[in-house]
Amino acid sequence: EAGVAQSPRYKIIEKRQSVAFWCNPISGHATLYWYQQILGQGPKLLIQFQNNGVVDDSQLPKDRFSAERLKGVDSTLKIQPAKLEDSAVYLCASSGLGEGFDEQYFGPGTRLTVT
C-alpha cells in the first residue's frame, strides 16, 4: 500500500511569513496526526484528528498554528506568522480503526527553516 505522503519536503521562509504543509494519509486510515520534531528532540504531537474531528490539540500553539482535515482525508497544517523557533521537521502520521493496537505510519516529513 502507498505510504503517508507529505509536501513540500523542504521549505525556507523568513520570520513573520506564513507557511502551509499538506498530508495525505494511507487510504482508509481514520486517524491523522501532526508532530513537530525540533532538532535533537523526539517528535511532539501537535494535533490528532479522528476522521474530520479534533481529538487532541492540547499541544498546538493556537495563536499561530492551525490545522484542518476537511472531508476526513487530507490535512493541512498552517503556521501564521512563523517564528525562528518553529524551525523543525513536521511529521504527519496516520493509523487505522482496526481492533486493538493501531500502529502509526509516518510520512517523510517537511523540514521547515525559518530565517
Next chain:
Amino acid sequence: AQRVTQPEKLLSVFKGAPVELKCNYSYSGSPELFWYVQYSRQRLQLLLRHISRESIKGFTADLNKGETSFHLKKPFAQEEDSAMYYCALSGSRLTFGEGTQLTVNP
C-alpha cells in the same frame, strides 16, 4: 504527566558486541511502551511494542514496572542496526524520548 527519558544521545559499539539502549519513563497509569527506529534517509517506523513480547531483527525489550524502564537489547549488533532509536509511551498521547543515535562500527 507522562515523560520518556533516553539518557544516551549517542551510542557506539562494534559489530558483534551486545548493545543496550536505555529508556526510562514516568506515567501514573498502566503504560504501553514502544521502540521506534529511523534508518538513514528513511521514515520513522515502529520496531516493537512491549505487549507483543516479540523479538524484531534480534532486538528485545522488557518492561520493568518496578524500575520504570523499557531498555532495548540485542546480543550481537550488526552494522545495519545503525540508526536513530526512539522510545515512546502511549498514555493520553504518544510521547517520545529524545532518541539515541546508535552506530555499529565494523
